[in-house]
Amino acid sequence: MSISNLVRDQIKRGSWIRKMFEEGLRLKQEHGPENVFDFTLGNPCIPPPDDFHRALEKVVREERPGVHAYMQNSGFPATRSRVARDLAVETALPFSADHVVMTVGAAGALNVALKSVLDPGDEVVLIAPYFAEYAFYVSNHGGTKVVSRARPDFLPDLDDLDARIGPRTKALILNSPCNPSGRLIPAGVLARLGDLLRRKSRRHGRTIYLLSDEPYRRLLFDGLEFASPFAHYEDTLMAMSHSKDLSLAGERIGYLAISPRCAAAADLFSAATFTNRTLGYVNAPALMQRMIAVIDRIRPDVAVYERKRDILFRGLTAIGYDVVKPDGTFFMFPKCPVPDDLEFVRTLASRLVLVTPGSGFEYPGCFRIAFCVPDDVIERSLPRFEEAFKAARGA
Numbered sequence: 001m002s003i004s005n006l007v008r009d010q011i012k013r014g015s016w017i018r019k020m021f022e023e024g025l026r027l028k029q030e031h032g033p034e035n036v037f038d039f040t041l042g043n044p045c046i047p048p049p050d051d052f053h054r055a056l057e058k059v060v061r062e063e064r065p066g067v068h069a070y071m072q073n074s075g076f077p078a079t080r081s082r083v084a085r086d087l088a089v090e091t092a093l094p095f096s097a098d099h100v101v102m103t104v105g106a107a108g109a110l111n112v113a114l115k116s117v118l119d120p121g122d123e124v125v126l127i128a129p130y131f132a133e134y135a136f137y138v139s140n141h142g143g144t145k146v147v148s149r150a151r152p153d154f155l156p157d158l159d160d161l162d163a164r165i166g167p168r169t170k171a172l173i174l175n176s177p178c179n180p181s182g183r184l185i186p187a188g189v190l191a192r193l194g195d196l197l198r199r200k201s202r203r204h205g206r207t208i209y210l211l212s213d214e215p216y217r218r219l220l221f222d223g224l225e226f227a228s229p230f231a232h233y234e235d236t237l238m239a240m241s242h243s244k245d246l247s248l249a250g251e252r253i254g255y256l257a258i259s260p261r262c263a264a265a266a267d268l269f270s271a272a273t274f275t276n277r278t279l280g281y282v283n284a285p286a287l288m289q290r291m292i293a294v295i296d297r298i299r300p301d302v303a304v305y306e307r308k309r310d311i312l313f314r315g316l317t318a319i320g321y322d323v324v325k326p327d328g329t330f331f332m333f334p335k336c337p338v339p340d341d342l343e344f345v346r347t348l349a350s351r352l353v354l355v356t357p358g359s360g361f362e363y364p365g366c367f368r369i370a371f372c373v374p375d376d377v378i379e380r381s382l383p384r385f386e387e388a389f390k391a392a393r394g395a
């Protein structure tokens with residue numbers, strides 16, 4: 001075989017989510033799709049809003065020279081200005097077009113950011129449970145991951161972070177609200193995290209970047225408001241996309257925003273523009289960039305996901321599962337009734353319920369349910385969750 005050893009190894013260790021998805025396809029063929037409860041993929045289940053379709057028809061008809069051509073690698077100036085204006089209103093910070101690079105989704109923004117700041121051997125702190133792709137993104141750019149385990153309520157453990165941030169730390173990736181736990185990090189915790197990063201940066205004589213991954217920031221329940229890391233730490237870079245809030249994952253539109261308070265903001269903008277090009281993205285999709293002025297104003301119907309969360313949370317806690325109630329996203333991360341999450345995921349799969357083991361998020365002992373599925377799938381799955389719970393407990 002001629003593929004790289006590193007990639008071969010990554011594929012082998014890689015995606016639990018994909019593995020479970022493929023298992024789902026097999027089970028659906030065997031038992032019929034309506035009899036398999038597939039909670040593995042974080043693919044939004046509500047269609048993009050009608051406003052999106054109307055705007056798309058309009059934008060498609062606007063023909064001006066250059067609308068389909070190469071552009072500045074950072075993206076259309078009008079789009080970047082528009083995003084900057086919204087960010088300035090939201091954060092009361094002086095964002096301009098030169099703090100925004102349009103990217104191929106949040107994944108593109110994270111890769112551009114990491115490529116821009118990492119030297120070989122630099123460490124990037126991840127807070128487990130974390131979106132598994134982060135580990136690959138860090139490795140893509142010569143970094144080394146350092147994992148800090150979150151507290152049992154899935155908020156960052158600041159004492160543990162204090163111990164893990166050292167002289168080689170270059171960045172910390174934060175994801176709020178979080179895939180897989182659904183937890184929103186409150187402003188008070190962000191303020192203390194900002195203090196910690198400032199103190200560590202000073203002590204080690206190098207800037208530690210806070211890379212805030214926020215594709216779920218508009219999927220919040222219970223009237224909660226998003227707390228932005230921009231307010232609490234000057235060296236913050238933010239990755240955003242409309243994959244999740246507007247169900248546009250296939251359209252690959254997102255951006256990297258650099259805090260205007262960042263001492264190296266201008267250098268970072270140049271670096272991100274350059275790495276967007278040299279990573280081979282060249283620029284974010286032109287059509288979706290032209291849509292941003294409209295897209296950015298549309299808000300998702302979070303009540304749909306909130307209702308699903310409530311059905312699932314009520315059902316699982318009534319059975320006896322230990323669950324931290326998600327503040328947002330469409331994920332829930334209950335504790336397994338037995339210590340071995342792989343074993344429990346198999347117990348669920350034998351009852352045709354497919355979930356992702358916490359080990360896939362470097363947090364064994366829990367499992368992830370992606371509840372972006374029809375309500376009736378959640379309701380019909382609950383007796384299976386109950387059977388598996390009793391079987392695991394030997395009841």
Ligand SMILES: Cc1ncc(COP(=O)(O)O)c(C=O)c1O
Pocket residue numbers: 042104105106107108131175178179213215240241242243249254
């Ligand atoms: C936490 C997190 N970050 C980033 C991404 C990538 O999103 P995008 O489609 O915007 O690249 C995902 C997708 O599942 C995610 O869950």
